[in-house]
Amino acid sequence: MKKISNNAGFTLLETIIAVTLSSLIFLLIANTYDLNQKIYNKTDNKSEITQNGRVILDRLSRELRQTQYLVTELPTNTSNPNTLPDEIMFQDGHDTSQIKYIRYYLDNGNINRQIIVYYFPADPNTFVRINDTDQHDPLNPASSTPLVQEDKIIGEYVSDIEFWGNKLVNINLYLSKNNETEILNTAIYGRNL
Amino acid sequence: MDAISNLFKNKRGFVLLASIMVMSLMMALALYLTEFTITEMKISSSQSVATQTYYLAESAIAEAIWRIKNDSTWKNNFENDPNWSMTYTRHDALYPGASYTINIQNTGEARGQIIATGFLPLGKSTAQRVTKAIVYKALGTSLINDDGTYADTGMDVYGSYIHVQNGSIFANGNIDVSFWTTLQSDNTVGTAHNLNSNWFSNIVGTKMAANNTPPNPATSTPMPAISFDNLSDPNSYLSQATAQELADGQKHVFTATEFSNYMWTNKNLTINGITYVKGDVNITGPQRLTINGVLISDGSITVGKNTWFCCWNDFDRCGRSVVIINQPTTTSPSGLVAKSNVNFDLCFNTFDSEGLIYANNQVNMLSLPASFAVEGAVAGRYMVFTSLWQGVNILFNNALVNATLGNPMYSPVVTVDHWEEEY
Numbered sequence: 001m002k003k004i005s006n007n008a009g010f011t012l013l014e015t016i017i018a019v020t021l022s023s024l025i026f027l028l029i030a031n032t033y034d035l036n037q038k039i040y041n042k043t044d045n046k047s048e049i050t051q052n053g054r055v056i057l058d059r060l061s062r063e064l065r066q067t068q069y070l071v072t073e074l075p076t077n078t079s080n081p082n083t084l085p086d087e088i089m090f091q092d093g094h095d096t097s098q099i100k101y102i103r104y105y106l107d108n109g110n111i112n113r114q115i116i117v118y119y120f121p122a123d124p125n126t127f128v129r130i131n132d133t134d135q136h137d138p139l140n141p142a143s144s145t146p147l148v149q150e151d152k153i154i155g156e157y158v159s160d161i162e163f164w165g166n167k168l169v170n171i172n173l174y175l176s177k178n179n180e181t182e183i184l185n186t187a188i189y190g191r192n193l
Numbered sequence: 194m195d196a197i198s199n200l201f202k203n204k205r206g207f208v209l210l211a212s213i214m215v216m217s218l219m220m221a222l223a224l225y226l227t228e229f230t231i232t233e234m235k236i237s238s239s240q241s242v243a244t245q246t247y248y249l250a251e252s253a254i255a256e257a258i259w260r261i262k263n264d265s266t267w268k269n270n271f272e273n274d275p276n277w278s279m280t281y282t283r284h285d286a287l288y289p290g291a292s293y294t295i296n297i298q299n300t301g302e303a304r305g306q307i308i309a310t311g312f313l314p315l316g317k318s319t320a321q322r323v324t325k326a327i328v329y330k331a332l333g334t335s336l337i338n339d340d341g342t343y344a345d346t347g348m349d350v351y352g353s354y355i356h357v358q359n360g361s362i363f364a365n366g367n368i369d370v371s372f373w374t375t376l377q378s379d380n381t382v383g384t385a386h387n388l389n390s391n392w393f394s395n396i397v398g399t400k401m402a403a404n405n406t407p408p409n410p411a412t413s414t415p416m417p418a419i420s421f422d423n424l425s426d427p428n429s430y431l432s433q434a435t436a437q438e439l440a441d442g443q444k445h446v447f448t449a450t451e452f453s454n455y456m457w458t459n460k461n462l463t464i465n466g467i468t469y470v471k472g473d474v475n476i477t478g479p480q481r482l483t484i485n486g487v488l489i490s491d492g493s494i495t496v497g498k499n500t501w502f503c504c505w506n507d508f509d510r511c512g513r514s515v516v517i518i519n520q521p522t523t524t525s526p527s528g529l530v531a532k533s534n535v536n537f538d539l540c541f542n543t544f545d546s547e548g549l550i551y552a553n554n555q556v557n558m559l560s561l562p563a564s565f566a567v568e569g570a571v572a573g574r575y576m577v578f579t580s581l582w583q584g585v586n587i588l589f590n591n592a593l594v595n596a597t598l599g600n601p602m603y604s605p606v607v608t609v610d611h612w613e614e615e616y
Contacts, residue, residue: 018212029219029220035227035230036229036230039233043234047240054244168252168259184248185249185287186249186255186287187252187287188252188255192606
């Protein structure tokens with residue numbers, strides 16, 4: 001058996017220095033990874049809320065542009081922020097075969113889109129305008145019998161949405177996810193309003 | 194080879210070398226990841242600002258279209274100036290520090306291109322997005338639809354050849370044609386009552402609509418009203434003529450005698466703009482009248498008034514009349530408008546009109562014209578034509594009719610032809 005001639009190990013000092021140095025370098029690298037991970041999450045969140053904002057605004061703009069009638073009364077300016085509605089309802093301008101209303105509203109951080117129809121109790125199959133009154137039954141106007149045909153979430157991570165404007169419909173959309181925020185503002189011209 | 198084998202034989206420092214290599218690798222990976230993340234962060238940030246700027250530019254287009262529809266200056270320029278161009282900038286639009294610029298360039302009347310550019314500051318640089326839309330307004334339908342000849346009650350045609358091009362022939366009452374007449378339209382010949390053809394006459398059209406030509410008669414159309422002498426209405430023709438008098442210092446409002454004397458002293462007379470005559474207008478003898486605009490009478494207008502040998506003032510001035518009507522600009526009224534009748538009598542030679550012939554009562558023709566051509570339309574309460582088989586040609590022109598009836602020239606709707614989302 002061959003004898004190990006050199007049996008000198010590391011001194012304590014050498015070991016301490018080596019362990020400290022490698023710990024420091026390891027910490028540095030770990031920190032870098034951690035930072036990267038955080039930034040990655042941050043950008044991921046930012047992209048996600050931007051994408052949600054786009055989906056909401058694109059869909060809302062398309063339908064709002066075509067509408068003939070706005071049900072929600074909008075304040076003309078933002079001078080009183082408390083009065084800005086966080087929902088909007090208007091007549092569907094694309095499906096002209098029936099009178100339908102579309103409502104976008106904020107619900108627990110989501111933007112929901114509802115399709116609502118109105119009818120007179122005497123004839124539930126014929127949809128009428130929200131302001132209409134049955135001359136034979138004036139106590140039950142159409143507005144008292146809303147029927148939600150569809151209610152779907154179309155966008156998430158919305159902290160607030162505001163609608164205002166006199167002729168142009170202005171929209172302020174506030175999005176947030178894990179401390180990441182985004183504000184998208186635009187104005188829509190209702191070509192049939 | 195010795196050096197390499199020595200390196201491995203001498204195991205002292207191997208751990209250090211291995212550690213450095215592993216650490217370097219980890220560091221390189223960390224740096225790569227950092228670089229990667231920073232790029233991602235930049236992309237995400239610019240994507241977010243780009244989205245905001247895009248909606249900013251979109252709102253600029255929305256404002257431009259809204260202004261074309263509602264702002265009277267923008268609306269007038271857009272509709273009337275084919276070369277209109279303007280740039281408009283709004284600062285602090287939607288976001289603090291943000292702005293947008295709208296550039297409109299008309300490519301014709303009521304047709305143009307809008308380019309909107311949104312700017313949003315991003316640190317030291319500025320994000321920019323451009324949207325482009327091509328918009329136009331369609332011509333509004335005239336109050337007499339596409340009728341080249343319109344009669345509120347009936348229409349009688351004897352011994353004539355009448356051809357309405359590019360439009361229809363319409364009467365709320367009966368249309369009676371007789372005595373070797375041809376009544377021809379490129380579109381519909383319609384009446385809310387009956388179409389009657391006698392004495393070797395015929396009615397030609399791509400469609401017939403009457404009670405006696407199944408399936409359906411034409412829908413009745415009310416006669417459009419013209420505001421003549423209501424001075425409290427700024428759009429009445431008397432108000433407009435008075436305003437033009439003040440504006441250009443020329444005479445635009447005449448009495449019947451004044452206008453007759455004016456013609457007598459000017460054998461070749463040219464009148465411009467709106468000319469309003471309080472009383473009848475008789476265009477007699479060899480008078481040559483060029484109207485660059487509209488001649489209004491609150492009585493009757495007679496073209497080529499029938500006199501002994503077509504002479505005016507005994508035998509002082511003899512011959513047959515010539516009336517030429519031009520529309521001075523594409524939006525100004527032109528034609529002959531009478532509160533009572535418009536008559537085409539035996540002593541006229543040529544009538545060449547670019548405008549509307551309108552009689553609140555009756556349009557009568559009893560003549561042998563050398564040439565009768567109207568671009569626009571002929572409208573009256575009742576209509577009687579006897580052209581002795583000379584060609585009466587009417588080319589329907591919606592814009593000319595609209596300009597004289599005072600109906601809005603263009604549809605109020607701004608139509609978006611093309612919307613280029615972003616680039």
